[in-house]
Amino acid sequence: MxxxxxxxxxxxxxxxxxxxxxxxxxxxxxxxxxxxxxxxxxxxxxxxxxxxxxxxxxxxxxxxxxxxxxxxxxxxxxxxxxxxxxxxxxxxxxxxxxxxxxxxxxxxxxxxxxxxxxxxxxxxxxxxxxxxxxxxxxxxxxxxxxxxxxxxxxxxxxxxxxxxxxxxxxxxxxxxxxxxxxxxxxxxxxxxxxxxxFGAPSPAPVRLGHLPGKAILVSGHDLGDLAALLEQTAGTGINIYTHGEMLPAHGYPELRRHPHLVGHYGGAWMRQRVEFDAFPGAILMTTNCIQKPAPSYAERLFTCGPVAWPGVGHVAGQDFSAVIAAAQAAPGFTDTVSQGEHWAGFGHHAVLGLADTVIAAIKSGDIRRFAVIGGCDGSDTARSYYTDLATGLPQDWVIMTLGCGKFRVIGHDYGQIGAVPRLLDLGQCNDAFSAIRIAQALAGAFECDLNDLPVRLILSWYEQKAVCVLLALLHLGLRDIRIGPSLPAFVTPALLQILADKFAVHPVGTVEADLEALVA
Ligand code: FSO
Ligand code: SF4
Structure with a gap:
């Protein structure tokens, strides 16, 4: 192979x-x-x-x-x-x-x-x-x-x-x-x-932690599967938790109207072997990223749609009765654990709803720059770069994050700039579209080119959806994109040279050097 x-x-x-x-x-x-x-x-x-x-x-x-x-x-x-x-x-x-x-x-x-x-x-x-x-x-x-x-x-x-x-x-x-x-x-x-x-996402607090009761954890990206599961579990007493890239589901009015969508559990995909093991209910994987299941939870794990792992129960279509039965058979949570909250739902509708405030803050100098820090998360320890970069940015920068790469950025109190939160969680990796819409709207308001905006792009990649997003940004003519934690193996030195010459794409450096370059 x-x-x-x-x-x-x-x-x-x-x-x-x-x-x-x-x-x-x-x-x-x-x-x-x-x-x-x-x-x-x-x-x-x-x-x-x-x-x-x-x-x-x-x-x-x-x-x-x-x-x-x-x-x-x-x-x-x-x-x-x-x-x-x-x-x-x-x-x-x-x-x-x-x-x-x-x-x-x-x-x-x-x-x-x-x-x-x-x-x-x-x-x-x-x-x-x-x-x-x-x-x-x-x-x-x-x-x-x-x-x-x-x-x-x-x-x-x-x-x-x-x-x-x-x-x-x-x-x-x-x-x-x-x-x-x-x-x-x-x-x-x-x-x-x-x-x-499911309606335009709007800002909403998401419970981090859990409540007593039977539970199902939903991971992956497919909001349609989550919606079907929420309908099928209504009134059963089972609580539904999001995991990984499902966190942004809480921003959608038609999903969060379900009272049994109670919170978010765990971090990004590569922590699933530990987190799924500790979760006392059934687990549904709607898309990537699935890892080899540990025996301790393999029988409580289900896949649907395009996902499959040998020996793991696969739900054909959207009849989740097997998942519900597994949740009923599992112990569920017996205690309440509160780990604070995270604000989801800052898609382009919500952020552009604040457009006048944001534009005024840029003009007054209260907001100096925006950093888009996001993409995919992964196991490489070098990914601590993204945490250190986000927390090291000056207080007059607003951070927009998205994808499972957000788990390197969230969990820190960034504060506010006036009415604007310094951390805006745009959603899933596909919500890079929100970053594009916001940038286009700002470029329209300031009558400038996208590259003349005070926006810096620092992306983390892992799999092929990140390649799709990167090509989208290159097509839009965006330059000076930092990519990490390492460059793709299929990008040869000659190809990297083309990307550097034509688009000023470059690898992330050290946190110190990049902070200095970004702030300059
Ligand atoms: Fe992450 Fe996996 Fe969403 Fe990817 S869960 S790594 S880019 O599948 O699609 O961000
Ligand atoms: Fe799996 Fe990535 Fe290796 Fe391909 S390159 S086999 S997707 S780990």
Whole structure:
């Protein structure tokens, strides 16, 4: 196997024997093959009528999402997807065994690096990961009834180009920037889907801690699954807690109106083995990031949607009765623990509702700058950089955070600047759209370019949705973006040079040096 698609890749170069995420060679091979047949399907569809292309968009999303880091670790489910996608493309696949493995090897990254070289393969993978991230976001939006034809069309175009062996660096760079344009679209589409279904987020305090009673913990990003679970548990006496990237759910009026959505439990995804072990109820994983479950909670853990782990109960559709039964059978909490509160719900609607106050504070000099510090969290100890940077910023800076990277930033009292809280939690990683909307509104108010705003971007990345967000920012022409805690292994020195020259993208430095540079 060879995989270098995420930040925790082995030795910073690539996972070979087994993934740091727990993906074994068999699963990795299936994911390579699934990606390859999906590209072939896109190529096939590029010669078919538009109606056929549209009809296949959901399947292509599902296939791409299944190959994102920490999503699907189950060979049988991957095999079923491979056969469905191959059948849609009219391709014939060998039944199983060595022939399938040989096909997977031929589709893998080492074979392409040999053929095209590391730089071109890196550009192809940058595009591929951007497409995977887009697919994940598009999948959530589609489930809530929102689709973007521009996103679906671009996904097919780009996959078909990759299937066709596109290896021209300029054309690949252009496809990557077009992926950024489609990424802005998909973020907008998901924003419309979430706010359409659950109302515009507004600031609300979230209980940190727990109450006595039976409990279900919901992790991942899919607000639709959470909403269905809230409906199905109404009146049962079971309390629902959010975990990880589900924290922003409390900002949505149509979700927090449920009195049994009682609070948030735990931190970011990579702490789940400890936190799920200690949680005395059932746990539902709606999307990434799932880790290998410990035996202590494997029977109380359930996956749904695109997520799968061998031996873990999978909920087909949104009938959560098995999860509810597991919660009833578990002891639940017997005490009350109060760990304070966190304010969620500062999406673009809420922040732009304060636009006059914010603009006046910028003009008066009370607010000097904004720092967007967010993205993904991960295990690397170097990620303490984000905590130290956020807490070290001058008191006249406002911090906007988002994604599970927020867990490196929240939990500190940043105070207020007048009526404006110094820490604004914009939401999930896809709520990078809120940062974009806020920046665009400020640029409009000050009649300046986005890059002339007093906004600094310090991003943390882990998996492919972060690539989608980064490409969106590059498409918008944003420069001087800091990325950490380390640079992607697929970004070769030559590719990094292009990103540095064209977009002034650069790696994070030390906290001291970056604070000095940011404040200057
Ligand atoms: Fe985090 Fe995982 Fe939301 Fe990612 S939970 S790391 S970028 O899946 O999607 O921020
Ligand atoms: Fe390694 Fe990340 Fe790939 Fe998992 S997803 S195999 S950790 S590079």
């Amino acid at each position: 060879f995989c270098y698609q995420c930040e925790q890749t082995a030795h910073g170069t690539g996972c070979t024997e087994i993934g740091v995420c727990g993906k074994n060679a068999e699963v990795a091979g299936r994911q390579d093959l699934l990606l390859d047949v999906t590209k072939q399907l896109a190529l096939h569809l590029s010669r078919r009528p538009a109606s056929e292309r549209r009809a296949a968009a959901g399947l292509i999303e599902e296939a791409l999402f299944a190959t994102v880091t920490n999503v699907n670790f189950e060979v049988e489910r991957l095999d079923a997807l491979i056969r469905t996608v191959a059948a849609a493309a009219g391709s014939r696949l060998p039944e199983a065994g060595d022939d399938l493995r040989a096909l997977a090897d031929a589709a893998g990254i080492p074979a392409r690096r040999e053929r095209y070289g590391a730089d071109v393969t890196g550009l192809q993978e940058l595009l591929t990961y951007g497409l995977k991230g887009m697919a994940a976001y598009a999948h959530h939006a589609r489930r809530l009834g929102q689709v973007s034809a521009a996103v679906d069309d671009f996904t097919l175009t780009a996959l078909a180009a990759l299937a066709d062996g596109e290896a021209d660096p300029d054309r690949l760079l252009d496809l990557n920037l077009r992926c950024g344009a489609a990424s802005v679209e998909v973020l907008a589409c998901l924003d419309a889907a979430n706010t359409g279904a």
